[in-house]
Amino acid sequence: MTLEVKKNIFIELGRFLNQFTDNESIKNKNVLQNDLFFDEFNKLIKLSQSHNGWYTPEQVYFSIQSWATALSEDNLNQWLSNYNFESVTPKKVALILAGNIPLVGFHDFLCVLLAGHSVVVKTSSNDQHLLPFLAKYLSTIAPPIADKITFVEGKLENFDTVIATGSNNTARYFEYYFKDKPAIIRKNRNSVAVLNGSETKEELVALGADIFRYFGLGCRNVSKLFVPKGYSFDAFFEAIFEYQDVIHYEKYANNYDYNKAVFLMSNFKLLDNGFLTLKEDPSYASPISSVFYEYYDTIAALQTKLSTEQDQIQCIVSKDLIAGSIAFGQTQQPKLWDYADNRDTLLFLLE
CATH class of the missing domain: 3.40.605.10 (Aldehyde Dehydrogenase; Chain A, domain 1)
Incomplete structure (x- = not known):
């Protein structure tokens, strides 16, 4: 053919x-x-x-x-x-x-x-x-x-x-x-979002789709947030409230209850809105129903960090803060030329 x-x-x-x-x-x-x-x-x-x-x-x-x-x-x-x-x-x-x-x-x-x-x-x-x-x-x-x-x-x-x-x-x-x-x-790879506080409510709502689509099970799901020191999560929690129905799904709810209990028994400090926990953590892979976050000093320093650790990252979402990042709400709608691990699969097969 x-x-x-x-x-x-x-x-x-x-x-x-x-x-x-x-x-x-x-x-x-x-x-x-x-x-x-x-x-x-x-x-x-x-x-x-x-x-x-x-x-x-x-x-x-x-x-x-x-x-x-x-x-x-x-x-x-x-x-x-x-x-x-x-x-x-x-x-x-x-x-x-x-x-x-x-x-x-x-x-x-x-x-x-x-x-x-x-x-x-x-x-x-x-x-x-x-x-x-x-x-x-x-x-x-x-x-x-x-x-x-x-x-x-x-x-x-x-x-x-x-x-x-x-x-x-x-x-x-x-x-x-x-x-x-x-x-x-x-x-294993995970996706991250970089915020600076200038994001609109619409952009943060779209970020919620990047987090909750497929219940967070995909490598293109955002599992970690990078935020500046002193960042307030109030606008983030307000925006993602429209995804609250996820807690009515039994398998997700069981993971939420279990992971929250494990975090609390370990005396970790959590931010919690009743269906998602936020935990300060240097790791990229957060468990289902949880998103990790980490503070950054400058965008330039963060860009260097993400470049150094790119083998752990699938997608970066931001408001044009990081070179090569994609728009909020787009992680689960890749183009045909958006290859997993940034490895050109078709070129590999043709060669």
Whole structure:
């Protein structure tokens, strides 16, 4: 298949996904194979929470809509125009996927197929249904692509290259196990926000989305705030109050109660609004229902610190305070060219 054909296949997938929203899913008669797949995908979305308690319909719909937006003709053209696809030798690329948020491994899956390789996928036990369903849809609307996609449950075998995502501990295992293969090994990362007190209420409300989307489980979720000395959190707490309903979700509430109790028993000083705790801490990875914060002296010094520790950071959110930072509310809506760990996955696959 030519690149143009593969691109059009994923554009069609985007049109399929665009039918499904949190408010109402409306069937589009012009979408290919809709009679076969529309109702089944609706059922799968509603069953997702039974497969993974964190995959509420709201979170799954958000992920689906994000991908529907990303897989437009304009976005794909803009992304792919920067690469040379002419001299690729087809390989078998193994993907070991995470399952912390819905369809978290789809971008790697997309990159492998567009690069002209075959993909061998080992899904996470926490996300075993959504990607295989989309692969089945792709294989139905474009049968030649079916031979390029394999899902495995046991040991990975007969592959040339690997992209593996896991924790810092599993990354050490991956690095040893795949030491003889070209590989991208992804470790733990977290996202941060840099505030200076000039943020508007609207910007802080948007920051709340960066914190609470997917219950804070993604590497693009803000888990730490950097603030100037003397910063008052009153405006922050006022702005994020509209996310208070998160505490009514049992799994989140259990984490809130547990983590707050652990902090208090350890005599840590906390700021608390009833559904989120703030704790002063130098670490980047805060537990669910908590965000760490740290004071900075100057933006210049903070810029140096963040540059030095960039291997721990996925995204930086700020009001143009830090070079390369992104706007509030955008962490969970990455572009196709926003690569995990800032490693150009598509370039790696093409080379």
